[in-house]
Amino acid sequence: MSRRWPVLLAVLLQIGAVAAIVVDKEWTLHRGRELVVQTAPIDPRDIFRGDYVRLNYLFSRIPAGRVDPALLHGGLRKGERLWLAMRPASGGVAVAARVQRQKPEFPYLRGRVVADWPVKKTPGDGQVTESLRLDFGIGRYYVEQGRGRVLEQIRGRRDDFQRAMRVRLAVAGNGEALIRDFDWADLSVRTSILSTPEADAPDERASAVIRLSLRNETDHPVTLGLRPDGCSFDLIPAGAFSGPVELLSEERAVFCAGREPVPHRVEPQGILDIDIDFNQPEWWATVDGELKPLGRLPWPYRWRLVYREPLPAGLRGRILSRAFHPGGQVD
Numbered sequence: 001m002s003r004r005w006p007v008l009l010a011v012l013l014q015i016g017a018v019a020a021i022v023v024d025k026e027w028t029l030h031r032g033r034e035l036v037v038q039t040a041p042i043d044p045r046d047i048f049r050g051d052y053v054r055l056n057y058l059f060s061r062i063p064a065g066r067v068d069p070a071l072l073h074g075g076l077r078k079g080e081r082l083w084l085a086m087r088p089a090s091g092g093v094a095v096a097a098r099v100q101r102q103k104p105e106f107p108y109l110r111g112r113v114v115a116d117w118p119v120k121k122t123p124g125d126g127q128v129t130e131s132l133r134l135d136f137g138i139g140r141y142y143v144e145q146g147r148g149r150v151l152e153q154i155r156g157r158r159d160d161f162q163r164a165m166r167v168r169l170a171v172a173g174n175g176e177a178l179i180r181d182f183d184w185a186d187l188s189v190r191t192s193i194l195s196t197p198e199a200d201a202p203d204e205r206a207s208a209v210i211r212l213s214l215r216n217e218t219d220h221p222v223t224l225g226l227r228p229d230g231c232s233f234d235l236i237p238a239g240a241f242s243g244p245v246e247l248l249s250e251e252r253a254v255f256c257a258g259r260e261p262v263p264h265r266v267e268p269q270g271i272l273d274i275d276i277d278f279n280q281p282e283w284w285a286t287v288d289g290e291l292k293p294l295g296r297l298p299w300p301y302r303w304r305l306v307y308r309e310p311l312p313a314g315l316r317g318r319i320l321s322r323a324f325h326p327g328g329q330v331d
Contacts, residue, residue, distance in 0.1 A: 033170070034169065060111075063132075063237045064130075066096055077116055083099070083108055084098075085099075088107075092317075108175055138167070141167070161190045161213070162190070163185055166183050185317025189319065191213075193208055193329075195208060195328075205279055213273050216270050219268050222312060223265045223266070233306065233307060234308050235306075239300045255280075278326040279295075297326075303323070
């Protein structure tokens with residue numbers, strides 16, 4: 001009998017450890033502070049663990065400009081824990097504000113560095129910093145058997161309209177997050193290429209024309225304000241490198257000054273097409289002291305278009321394009 005006690009004690013300790021984890025997660029789900037973020041589901045099935053939706057968050061890849069400068073010196077190691085300060089954005093969701101070592105005011109998340117993060121130099125493009133990749137432990141949402149495929153159908157195919165997911169997180173005081181629930185954005189988005197440049201095109205024709213199509217998925221009309229010449233949209237980094245889009249601000253500010261939004265009404269299931277010509281000078285960037293078309297930059301410089309105007313009250317979800325390169329390739 002005396003020999004059995006150590007085994008029994010070890011079993012009880014394991015059961016207690018598992019129970020503590022379960023209780024901790026249940027406490028977070030019921031008592032954690034709510035944070036709503038936006039993503040899109042991909043790859044719907046894990047044959048070993050049942051149906052799930054794999055989630056891809058924009059804040060899992062952070063441009064260097066949103067990292068505390070104190071972290072830029074010496075780099076970061078895989079597995080390090082960092083805080084991500086969040087801020088409210090349009091469509092009732094939160095977006096990344098700043099990565100830092102110190103705990104910020106809520107809203108926030110805490111994640112792990114996915115891979116060693118050095119500063120890199122790309123030949124011919126000056127010094128650029130690779131985006132920082134973080135994992136927050138909320139990349140999978142398990143659902144009932146068979147439901148993962150249904151969610152994929154609602155999301156839509158890569159080459160068609162895609163509807164973003166709004167994920168409601170429960171966040172504990174230590175920054176750990178669990179998925180509480182989700183709903184869907186009210187507008188689905190399709191990103192397509194209308195024209196691509198010829199291989200020997202001059203700089204003024206070296207970029208593509210992108211079409212962003214919005215479909216109203218609600219049961220009521222939606223009115224969006226659009227400024228001419230794409231002035232209602234900004235670019236946010238989406239590729240491995242942060243890119244020089246911050247250098248567009250001065251030129252775009254001058255070009256877009258005085259252009260007022262024009263209302264566009266979109267009926268239920270109606271489609272609004274928005275064409276943006278990246279050959280226009282306001283989309284060029286200064287790289288190594290030289291003004292260049294974005295279509296001339298290497299493939300790692302990819303971005304998303306984001307709608308910058310105020311959204312109608314109650315409209316759910318940010319308006320974001322798929323990731324693309326202005327030379328004419330869509331991820």
